[in-house]
């Protein structure tokens with residue numbers, strides 16, 4: 211098993227956000243997480259990647275057999291965890307390409323590998339740019355600076371392609387993408403899929419799941435996974451909304 | 465040498481000894497005025513507003529030699545020089561120019577030889593406010609060595625001129641280098657100053673550089689303060705610009721020496737000039753870096769832009785004081801000033817004081833000063849990509865400094881500065 215989340219609970223500023231999450235992800239799988247605004251989807255991603263302001267108050271997470279919560283954010287990434295951010299930040303003055311080279315080399319150093327050769331890096335960059343149809347001009351600019359919303363999202367996927375993680379969490383990568391970009395990004399992800407890696411796709415829209423077909427769909431509501439199913443569940447949610455799911459939970463928890 | 469006399473006494477008696485030297489009358493008169501200006505108040509103290517945060521007294525207590533020994537300077541090594549830098553190299557050993565340097569259209573000569581020419585009377589210390597600047601006055605009264613770099617009219621220098629000061633600090637020394645740069649009408653030159661210290665005893669440098677940028681001329685002036693911990697450096701830089709000229713000053717101070725005080729004075733003596741003052745100070749353990757700049761708009765239609773950025777680590781301290789004067793005649797002035805600081809430690813202190821005094825009515829001026837820390841969101845983003853704490857901080861500091869480092873017009877110098885930033889950051893981590 212690649213990821214095993216057991217009864218994960220977390221709070222931010224003393225407010226309980228995750229209230230006992232259980233989730234298992236095997237290599238080769240794609241899991242979709244849906245759920246209303248504020249239900250804790252991004253929070254789950256933040257806790258898994260080690261964002262500082264979240265405090266884990268209970269539960270455990272193992273990643274590829276190791277205690278994930280015990281690792282620093284950078285070590286989690288080096289072990290192969292990747293988050294495509296819902297709101298990628300702009301960092302003026304750090305060039306995209308220098309950032310990627312640094313990231314790649316830091317990850318290699320962690321695995322006792324030598325820094326990547328300039329030629330090889332260039333080749334890799336070209337190849338992955340093509341894969342996710344990422345504009346070469348953007349590669350040389352400052353990290354996300356002045357990028358459109360869609361360009362930022364595509365940059366996340368470009369980085370994903372470059373770093374080749376074991377588990378990728380895509381947090382609403384589809385929002386802000388026009389239909390062409392959506393297809394391009396999804397194609398990129400599909401090409402990167404293998405029986406060795408896995409994806410958790412957080413989305414509000416069934417549309418994305420037509421491109422990136424999930425093996426499982428989970429509904430996160432009020433800090434818990436309240437329903438899990440197959441891709442048909444996404445269709446049902448699209449039609450009926452979340453109310454029919456909220457109900458039983460509220461009664462059940464009384 | 466065993467001495468118990470104070471540096472002040474040592475300097476004053478040396479001055480009296482030297483009075484009989486065979487110098488031109490104008491020069492010895494100038495020295496006399498400067499000496500009086502110095503002795504009126506002596507070394508600056510923190511009681512003076514301009515030196516409030518910068519106490520040099522503790523650094524003057526050494527048993528200084530006023531003439532550094534030659535002994536350890538025989539190596540012709542170029543260590544500390546800038547890699548891949550294609551420049552006219554000028555090496556000043558203990559302040560002295562020992563070899564002839566020939567650059568077409570540009571004359572490089574020892575100051576003392578040059579000053580035999582009455583012509584320099586209209587340059588030397590002509591614009592330095594000696595009474596208000598005791599350290600510059602002391603240098604004027606007593607400097608011995610130094611050089612003049614003069615570009616002839618219409619000459620465009622083919623490559624930068626790199627001046628390396630090499631000093632022997634096998635024993636404590638007090639030195640007073642002097643540089644005079646003259647860019648004559650429509651000429652263009654780049655001067656890069658750097659320092660190389662042999663020996664580990666305290667070395668106190670009291671330097672003065674004057675730069676005259678004549679009509680339609682261009683001068684780029686880099687002062688790279690990359691030094692070992694035994695350096696203490698007070699630097700006075702006076703630039704005078706004539707009409708239609710361009711002057712860029714780059715003063716970059718990196719961790720090392722314990723005390724830096726840079727005075728950058730700029731007089732805009734003609735119309736339609738352009739000036740940029742770029743400063744970067746990265747302060748390490750126990751270090752104080754104090755930048756006092758003063759831009760004086762005396763004429764209409766001039767543009768000045770100043771950007772100073774500071775990154776403070778550990779228990780370091782920095783002072784930024786930027787004055788802009790826009791005199792009554794200086795209509796249509798555009799004057800901008802910005803000082804941004806990143807405080808990387810709770811023990812670091814910055815005192816930032818922009819000052820604008822405007823006596824003309826049709827002007828555009830702005831100034832601002834900020835103090836911040838690492839952006840946590842940015843740090844997390846980098847870490848979430850596998851970049852460790854040190855590398856992530858380096859990237860962000862380089863990014864912060866980028867506005868200033870990317871203004872460097874010489875790629876080799878830019879690379880050098882960026883590399884030193886990374887290296888010094890790693891050394892000075894909390």
Ligand SMILES: Nc1ncnc2c1ncn2[C@@H]1O[C@H](COP(=O)(O)OP(=O)(O)OP(=O)(O)O)[C@@H](O)[C@H]1O
Pocket residue numbers: 222223225227245246247248249250251252253254263296
């Ligand atoms: N720093 C914070 N301080 C206080 N509350 C926070 C903080 N970060 C998140 N929250 C709260 O945690 C809850 C879950 O937020 P989260 O961003 O995880 O939701 P989400 O499911 O991703 O929503 P969306 O679909 O809108 O992206 C929300 O109520 C939010 O206001």
Ligand SMILES: [Mg+2]
Pocket residue numbers: 251252253296381382
């Ligand atoms: Mg979210």
